[in-house]
Amino acid sequence: MNIHTHHQKVAKVQQEFATLKKLKEVSLKPKSTTHFFRQRTKKHTLDLTHLNQVIHIDPQQRIAHVEGCTKFFDIAKATLQHNLLxxxxxxxxxxxxxxxxxxxxxxxxxxxxxxxxxxxxxxxxLTGNGDIVTCSPIQNSELFYALPNSLGTIGYVLSCKIRLMPAKNFVKVNIHTFETPQTYFAALEKICDEQEHDFVEGYLDRPDRFLIVTGDFTDLKDRQEPTWHWQHEAFWHFLSTHRQKNFTIPVSDYLWRWDHDCFWIFKGSAGLGSFINNSFVRQIFGHWILRSDFWIYLNGKTRRIRESQWYRKYMGIATREDILQDFVLNLDQARDFFEWYNPAMNVFPVWICPVRNDFSAHFPMHTIPGKYILDIGIYSGKKRTSTNPKDYYNHMLDTHIFKLGGFKGLYSTTLVTEKEFWQEYDHAGYLAVKNTYDREAVFPDVFEKAVGKKTS
Ligand SMILES: Cc1cc2nc3c(=O)[nH]c(=O)nc-3n(C[C@H](O)[C@H](O)[C@H](O)COP(=O)(O)OP(=O)(O)OC[C@H]3O[C@@H](n4cnc5c(N)ncnc54)[C@H](O)[C@@H]3O)c2cc1C
Incomplete structure (x- = not known):
């Protein structure tokens, strides 16, 4: 896309924002497939969904300039044409x-x-003050570092420049199995340290079965059969059956391996889970329904029905508490966490993503020590007894995560008090930037947005 077209869009957005700003309490218009499942109130909304294009790719420098609301699917499609991702x-x-x-x-x-x-x-x-500000580690760096995990409460990203890595047409996947948290996390740290693979993730399907799944770019598709295909089987199901320890798949199948079933979100709902996992259904309807945007859109449209008593009773989930959590612990905290989690919660599968953590000291909303940190995702639910209060398990998880010193990706259900919240993030650091770039508090505060139920 031409950069001038982008500048024209930005000028228009800035104008619209100047009008909205006078009304206060501005909020971003949610896209139909938002991943931010909070109760929403009608506000003065700014629509940025048209800022959704790749502006420029520089294959030599391996940098892409993209608009703020561009989907990763579109970014990956464009960069793969240059063998980059x-x-x-x-x-x-x-x-x-x-x-x-x-x-x-x-x-x-x-x-x-x-x-x-x-x-x-x-x-x-676009800051709360209504200015268009460019920021980087050397220019307006306090804004650059405060944006991550701030839930759009300081400013909106209109475009950004991201680094790209070389990519190939296929990915060879290898599965390694461990039985205890001790052996598992030691092996995970070693694999990350060795830096020999292009991808490393973890998957736990039982308290005594911990998987490390590695991926390596390759040009050659090996002929080994059978192999995994999303139209035959969900990725989580394939991992759980342990039929094959390595296989090679096209790079796009690898990138969206969890997308078709939204990880395993529908696994727990009796009727829907078996419908989606039926191989015949997957092959016939797969192209239309096996994609996260379809499920998340449907989820939004049917929320009221799904939350009703009769639906939950009919689907056999009346006593199920949904657990949709992403939180971050370092390796030591994770070892302690699973000693507690396996007997206390016992909810599986769990996704584990190791993350290099050189830079977190700079970020007020992302502060945790450790060479690697682990993003731990739980996307399911647990049967609760009639005596359990509302959000019993989510509350238990939050208390434990914050007690260990972890923090959360703030789209997740978060149930802590304001005091507990700010013990985990740098309140002074956040406020300093918020008060500079959103002087009149046009956007909500991040605690209010993440935990309170006032804004979208
Ligand atoms: C089921 C599920 C699975 C997930 N899996 C993964 C995963 O595999 N990997 C991963 O990295 N993450 C995952 N996430 C987390 C996801 O990345 C975050 O929820 C992310 O914030 C979603 O971004 P979105 O583009 O969908 O924006 P939305 O969900 O629509 O918005 C999220 C927040 O960002 C704000 N926002 C949106 N656009 C802008 C902008 N341009 N500028 C400033 N603020 C903005 C919104 O106001 C809102 O507060 C998952 C989430 C869910 C619910």
């Missing part, structure tokens, strides 16, 4: 670059490159 490409196709800055983004290449925001070299931001 973003250093970190989150697994759900509809996640946007701006959304991952505001809410944190990781992927199996994060053990090498960090989180999505660690791969950004420059942002163009």
């Amino acid at each position: 973003p250093e970190v490409t989150p697994e759900l196709r509809n996640i946007t670059i701006g959304g991952t800055i505001a809410g944190l983004g990781v992927e199996a290449s994060s053990f090498r490159y960090g989180m999505v925001h660690d791969t950004v070299i420059e942002y163009e931001v």
